[in-house]
Amino acid sequence: MPGTTSTTPGTPDAGAAAGAHPRRWAVLAVIAIAQLMVVLDATIVNIALPHAQADLGISDADRQWVVTAYTLAFGGLLLLGGRIADYWGRKRAFLVGMVGFALASAVGGLAGSGEMLFAARALQGAFGALLAPASLALLTVMFTETRERARAFAVYGAIAGGGSAVGLLLGGVLTQYTSWRWCLLVNIPVAAVAVIAALPLVPESRAHGDTRYDVPGAVVVTAGLVCLVYGFTQAAENGWDAAGTLALIGVGVALLAAFVLIELRSSHPLLPMRILLDRNRGGAYLTSTLIGAGLFGAFLFLTIYFQVVLRYTPLEAGLASLPVTAGVLISAAGASQLLPRVGAKPLMLTGAVLAVVGMVVLTQVDVDTSFAAQLLPAQIVLGMGLGFTFVPLSSLALYGVPEHDAGAASATLNATQQVGGSLGTALLNTMYTSAVTGYLASRAPGPATQVKALVHGYSVAFAWGAGLILLSGLATLVLIRVRRQDVPSGGAVHMG
Numbered sequence: 001m002p003g004t005t006s007t008t009p010g011t012p013d014a015g016a017a018a019g020a021h022p023r024r025w026a027v028l029a030v031i032a033i034a035q036l037m038v039v040l041d042a043t044i045v046n047i048a049l050p051h052a053q054a055d056l057g058i059s060d061a062d063r064q065w066v067v068t069a070y071t072l073a074f075g076g077l078l079l080l081g082g083r084i085a086d087y088w089g090r091k092r093a094f095l096v097g098m099v100g101f102a103l104a105s106a107v108g109g110l111a112g113s114g115e116m117l118f119a120a121r122a123l124q125g126a127f128g129a130l131l132a133p134a135s136l137a138l139l140t141v142m143f144t145e146t147r148e149r150a151r152a153f154a155v156y157g158a159i160a161g162g163g164s165a166v167g168l169l170l171g172g173v174l175t176q177y178t179s180w181r182w183c184l185l186v187n188i189p190v191a192a193v194a195v196i197a198a199l200p201l202v203p204e205s206r207a208h209g210d211t212r213y214d215v216p217g218a219v220v221v222t223a224g225l226v227c228l229v230y231g232f233t234q235a236a237e238n239g240w241d242a243a244g245t246l247a248l249i250g251v252g253v254a255l256l257a258a259f260v261l262i263e264l265r266s267s268h269p270l271l272p273m274r275i276l277l278d279r280n281r282g283g284a285y286l287t288s289t290l291i292g293a294g295l296f297g298a299f300l301f302l303t304i305y306f307q308v309v310l311r312y313t314p315l316e317a318g319l320a321s322l323p324v325t326a327g328v329l330i331s332a333a334g335a336s337q338l339l340p341r342v343g344a345k346p347l348m349l350t351g352a353v354l355a356v357v358g359m360v361v362l363t364q365v366d367v368d369t370s371f372a373a374q375l376l377p378a379q380i381v382l383g384m385g386l387g388f389t390f391v392p393l394s395s396l397a398l399y400g401v402p403e404h405d406a407g408a409a410s411a412t413l414n415a416t417q418q419v420g421g422s423l424g425t426a427l428l429n430t431m432y433t434s435a436v437t438g439y440l441a442s443r444a445p446g447p448a449t450q451v452k453a454l455v456h457g458y459s460v461a462f463a464w465g466a467g468l469i470l471l472s473g474l475a476t477l478v479l480i481r482v483r484r485q486d487v488p489s490g491g492a493v494h495m496g
Contacts, residue, residue, distance in 0.1 A: 142203075214270035229423060
């Protein structure tokens, strides 16, 4: 996180950052609960989406807002959330984030319309953007000894990497045996346990120095991203050449350009441009954005394909989605060992090739595709490609960054994945909708035609996902020039 790290003088836990805090492992357990809740929400809703869509009457063009409302708010406000946590108080930010996340989950779980669900998901993202950096900063403060800090961050990273798998399974169980609404309502008891435990256990801490916030930057960048996503949605309904579509995309691009100007002129920028302007770090962030864009939408369509076309139950769909996570965990372990030996670029290029191959295999789905023969190996290869990419990415994001910028650089990597996921989900959903409409317009109507149109739409979405991941590989090839010995090893896996 930006700013220096210290505990607040005069509190009962003053000086905890300087020595071993007696309750640090209990605090780690509390933070792990909070982190798991945030990570779960990235995948648990994917399994529930077909049921929520049918229940609330959400159109195919608009359903992506269930995902993008969360990722846009989370990614757009993450850097601001980190600064607020540092200067407002990390414990306070943690508690407010937990309570707000739970309340937003309650609103979403009780939603009576698609618009209410979208708004609740945006609120979840906003409070998550406060909660996640506060959790990470608390770990940094509580664990000052190198070996213990490594163990603490290993636990944190394992939850970040494996939480998506738990979300898929839990989403399947809750949707199948209770209701899709419990995929959101389950956050309430989890948050309650974490808050009750955090009140006596977690010490307050904050950073000192310049406590001003770049609110204009946060507002402008988030508004720009919302305009782009909404423009993509309008393209699905009215076409790319419609005046409303072009206006929204134009405004979005203009707002993002204005954000860059604000950051260049601000004395306390949300995103210091010096972090982005390094060739290797800039290449890493661009790669992260493109990977996120290709992945989030593809994962969404895969879970929908399982349930709508192959008629899997929600639990079966959750289990069928696990091979991607297995592939990530397998290759991430290998990448951590190989990174010091071969460097970041060869691993990232290998990862891009594997991920593209996996996605291309998914473009061949049909109404009766075999899981064992095609879907299983495609997902494992895709996951292995992602693991080989994510590990060096997290190290490259910190390449050559001064210590006081390390928090902002790390948060930027997370934000680029979320922002890329938002834009990619909206773009792939637009391409899917256009493909389905075009297929139906050129063929005789009927139930079989309808199903084949859906499958054609999924294939087109996977093809666009493959193209975005291919672009990420090209960005790596052209921009990454860092030497093997210059990259810190032991990066953590980030998955959404």
